[in-house]
Amino acid sequence: MMLQNPASKYRPFPAVQLSDRSWPNAVISKPPIWMSTDLRDGNQALIEPMSIEKKLRFFDLLIKIGIKEIEVGFPSASQTDFDFVRKLIDEHRIPDDVTIIVLTQSREELIRRTVDSCVGAKRAIVHLYNSVAPVFRKVVFGMSREEITNIATTGAKLVKELTKQHPQTDWGYEYTPESFSTTELDFSKHICDAVSAIFEPTPNKKLIINLPSTVECSTPNIYADQIEWMSRKLARRDSLIISVHPHNDRGTAVASAELAVMAGADRVEGCLFGNGERTGNVDLVTLALNLYTQGVNPGLDFSDIDEVRKVVEECNQLPVHPRHPYVGDLVFTAFSGSHQDAIKKGFAKQQEGAIWEIPYLPIDPQDLGRSYDAVIRVNSQSGKGGMAYLLEQDFGLVLPRRLQIEFSRAVQAVADQTGLEITAEGIYNIFSKEYFEQNAPYAYQSHKMVEDTSSDEPVQIDIAMLHRGAPLALQGGGNGPIDAFVDALGLDIKLMDYHEHSIGSGANAKAACYVELRLANGPTLFGAATDSNILTASFKAVLSAVNRQLVRSEEDQAKGAISA
Ligand SMILES: CC(=O)SCCNC(=O)CCNC(=O)[C@H](O)C(C)(C)COP(=O)(O)OP(=O)(O)OC[C@H]1O[C@@H](n2cnc3c(N)ncnc32)[C@H](O)[C@@H]1OP(=O)(O)O
Ligand SMILES: CC(C)C(=O)C(=O)O
Ligand SMILES: [Mg+2]
Known part of the structure; x- marks a missing residue:
């Protein structure tokens, strides 16, 4: 049941003390580094995780789109994930300009298996994480700040030591203080600095510090403040790539990511069309196309977005919503x-x-x-x-x-x-x-323009028609063919408007004619017709309008008779 006073159960998210924040004035003029975690965060959130075949299909799609950093799995979690990483490496499926990333908890046996999964890769990033927020420290780990820091640094040391044993691979490192969004900023800085002190990054060999809104708990401006605060205060900033990993619990992941980039983030992790845990990871497609509509090339190719959606839907076994930005079935549709x-x-x-x-x-x-x-x-x-x-x-x-x-x-x-x-x-x-199809009471059959020099009228016409099914031959004259045709009909017709245009070109071209007229004291009504001959089209259009008038007045009379 909804509470009358939700404040008795939920508390507001505290603001960040950052009075001189600069991000509100920033303009995004280049794309961030894109990292797809579809095969890890996206995959772990599926009802049925992807098979190796589906993962391969997805991997190839990501490459085709132009993503250069791909988190390919959590190799220590399942044999499928381990085998998938091995397959990519052993079958040389990773293009030279693409880097794979593998995620691991900061636990010895998991780290060992993770590093093993990547042996032989040309390039790989080991992504180490542990949760650091107060609720995790208290509820999940039952540990102090220093003990939590120790989990991260012990893991980082082991990652460094194990990867050094395989110098043929160009190793990169990523550290995530999981649940960063709900962690005290001073503690996030402390633990990230402790990890970076171990990896000893340089401007040429940077460490990725990934700051997730593991659960999105605040408005996007607060996330941006958190990122700007970290970007200013972290040690060795010039040797770090600040990455963000927004989730969509409040439905504002895209805004959070955009403001975070304005606040100094260099890199964004997300999934195509926003798949991922709970309400999803941030949608990389929306982010990229938002940039595109500002005239900034996102470096990703969505020129066949329906094909991208098809592959993603088939691999994830989840539909993309019809109103999803840029791709939904209804987003380029106007009903109103x-x-x-x-x-x-x-x-x-x-x-x-x-x-x-x-x-x-x-x-x-x-x-x-x-x-x-x-x-x-x-x-x-x-x-x-x-x-x-x-x-x-x-x-x-x-x-x-x-x-x-x-x-x-x-x-x-x-x-x-x-x-x-x-x-x-x-x-x-x-x-x-x-x-x-207005062919009654008058139906056009044929016409002939005739020369009659004895007449005052410059144009003369003979018409063959059916009137209520009976043949009818008429003659008329006028200033032009339509005038002559109307004259031949012998009805009280006032031509109000006339339009014509051609449809198609060459031998198959047709003329379309639209005639607006008033019959006796009736309303003005249109008639329309097409024909390969422009005169025939206009005569038929006149008859279409006349017939509509006559049918309508007959209907009105019949209604009058009934009500009388
Ligand atoms: C926000 C995120 O998306 S994080 C990524 C989450 N993704 C996944 O979990 C998907 C894959 N994971 C898995 O399949 C499993 O978790 C496995 C196979 C990796 C590990 O399984 P288990 O060994 O059963 O451990 P489980 O994940 O339940 O974690 C439990 C233990 O690890 C500890 N732990 C959890 N995360 C971490 C971490 N990042 N670093 C160190 N220890 C951790 C817990 O405190 C707990 O310790 P305890 O047993 O002493 O109480
Ligand atoms: C492990 C990290 C990157 C994560 O997925 C999260 O915090 O949401
Ligand atoms: Mg996540």
């Missing part, structure tokens, strides 16, 4: 009318090669290998812009604005009735039924 309208206008104005300026779309979907087709989808929340966009994109029909408004009522009626999304094809079918 005003969004569709703005996006449609944006696409029309966007110039090739210009700065991206499309309302509601922070990134060009094409940069990620996604298409514009999915951008606009239509349901009962949609306006005229969306359906017009889909008819234009998929069927080449460019509806004039007033026709868009008129037609949107027909689509809205169907969407309201079904409550479902309507596909582009569905919209075309509604349009076709509403305009193209």
